[in-house]
Amino acid sequence: DGSAPAAEGDGTSPQQVRIELRESGADRSYPIFIGSGLLSWSASFAGLPKASQALIVSNTTVAPLYAETLKQALQAHHAQVTVLELPDGEAHKDWSTLNLIFDALLSQGADRKTVLYALGGGVVGDMTGFAAACYMRGVPFVQVPTTLLAQVDSSVGGKTAINHPQGKNMIGAFYQPKRVVCDLDLLKTLPARELSAGLAEVIKYGPIFDMALLDWLEQHMDALRALDTAALAHAVRRSCEIKAEVVGQDERESGLRAILNFGHTFGHAIEAGLGYGAWLHGEAVGCGMVMAATLSQRLGLVDAAFVARLKRLIERAGLPVVAPVLDKQDNAGRYLNLMRLDKKAEAGEIKFVVIERPGQAALRGAPDALVREVIDACAA
Numbered sequence: 315d316g317s318a319p320a321a322e323g324d325g326t327s328p329q330q331v332r333i334e335l336r337e338s339g340a341d342r343s344y345p346i347f348i349g350s351g352l353l354s355w356s357a358s359f360a361g362l363p364k365a366s367q368a369l370i371v372s373n374t375t376v377a378p379l380y381a382e383t384l385k386q387a388l389q390a391h392h393a394q395v396t397v398l399e400l401p402d403g404e405a406h407k408d409w410s411t412l413n414l415i416f417d418a419l420l421s422q423g424a425d426r427k428t429v430l431y432a433l434g435g436g437v438v439g440d441m442t443g444f445a446a447a448c449y450m451r452g453v454p455f456v457q458v459p460t461t462l463l464a465q466v467d468s469s470v471g472g473k474t475a476i477n478h479p480q481g482k483n484m485i486g487a488f489y490q491p492k493r494v495v496c497d498l499d500l501l502k503t504l505p506a507r508e509l510s511a512g513l514a515e516v517i518k519y520g521p522i523f524d525m526a527l528l529d530w531l532e533q534h535m536d537a538l539r540a541l542d543t544a545a546l547a548h549a550v551r552r553s554c555e556i557k558a559e560v561v562g563q564d565e566r567e568s569g570l571r572a573i574l575n576f577g578h579t580f581g582h583a584i585e586a587g588l589g590y591g592a593w594l595h596g597e598a599v600g601c602g603m604v605m606a607a608t609l610s611q612r613l614g615l616v617d618a619a620f621v622a623r624l625k626r627l628i629e630r631a632g633l634p635v636v637a638p639v640l641d642k643q644d645n646a647g648r649y650l651n652l653m654r655l656d657k658k659a660e661a662g663e664i665k666f667v668v669i670e671r672p673g674q675a676a677l678r679g680a681p682d683a684l685v686r687e688v689i690d691a692c693a694a
């Protein structure tokens with residue numbers, strides 16, 4: 315459905331990554347377009363399922379910046395394009411905000427062909443995708459990710475969800491978009507802290523899958539933080555290719571897909587222990603990767619030089635590398651308790667993504683005593 319629009323200009327013409335999902339029936343494959351200036355370009359949205367109506371779902375921060383540009387580009391493809399502004403923030407990734415999407419769809423008389431466009435970060439993307447999965451038992455949707463995290467991670471792979479008061483992402487569905495359009499220019503307005511958080515998920519793909527990416531990141535970290543378009547294009551493309559490869563092999567996370575959670579077990583403990591929102595998810599993952607790499611070292615899988623190298627890169631991305639103290643009496647015990655509550659733990663046994671050797675990851679348990687040593691060595 316549509317090839318990458320051809321363009322010239324700044325030397326970073328749009329690139330395309332395909333995500334191939336053909337198992338168990340219908341073809342759910344789709345393209346990811348990556349480039350500069352894609353939002354204002356109607357060709358970015360050509361060849362999608364035909365529909366007279368479209369709804370752009372965004373939020374109060376992103377819509378004022380970009381919704382009008384997207385609306386203009388979509389007018390070539392849909393007779394009626396409306397914009398819905400949700401409240402901004404993870405706190406609003408909930409049932410009542412989701413319902414605002416259904417309210418908007420029903421009050422504009424949207425039918426089963428109506429296309430939803432998610433214009434925002436992972437919060438908007440996850441909620442819009444879930445709304446698309448549910449509305450009239452499924453309408454097409456397109457991801458237009460506006461954060462680095464969403465461009466390299468959340469918009470790809472088809473996990474959609476909202477939070478429940480008792481747990482993050484507890485209510486959701488696997489539902490694939492028809493297309494992902496990553497316009498790198500949109501990252502110019504992103505706060506620096508959010509950019510760094512996204513870089514954590516980019517760095518993640520190196521140690522688990524591709525050491526050449528890690529080498530490249532070491533050479534281009536400064537360019538990425540300066541929003542160099544060619545550097546961003548490479549980082550987003552490589553991240554999407556790796557995620558596409560992993561998800562293509564294991565769409566519903568029965569095995570391999572779990573390696574994408576490198577750094578996330580320790581990271582979730584940090585997020586939960588400090589109270590959600592104190593550290594950004596990517597910040598917790600950055601520090602969590604240092605901890606998981608240290609665990610891999612103590613298990614005899616990688617050497618100290620590898621851990622030091624990864625830690626240095628994470629630090630250069632503007633991310634924390636020293637684990638926060640969550641409990642003055644028994645810090646390691648607090649981390650262990652939090653990790654046992656994680657939804658990835660099985661019957662109380664914590665599963666860690668460890669680096670088996672540089673560029674390859676595996677899921678495994680570890681003795682509490684060893685994990686305590688790792689936490690004590692990483693915290694201050």
Ligand code: NAD
Binds near residue numbers: 483508511
């Ligand atoms: P986010 O969506 O909250 O965006 C971060 C902040 O940046 C928000 O305030 C947002 O309004 C603002 N923003 C977004 N784009 C902007 C831009 N271009 N300019 C200025 N400000 C902008 O956070 P996120 O990090 O993008 O996503 C986090 C969410 O993604 C979490 O809910 C997480 O559960 C989810 N997630 C999902 C998956 C998945 O596979 N579905 C994977 C990872 C994360």
Ligand code: MG
Binds near residue numbers: 515595
């Ligand atoms: Mg993550």
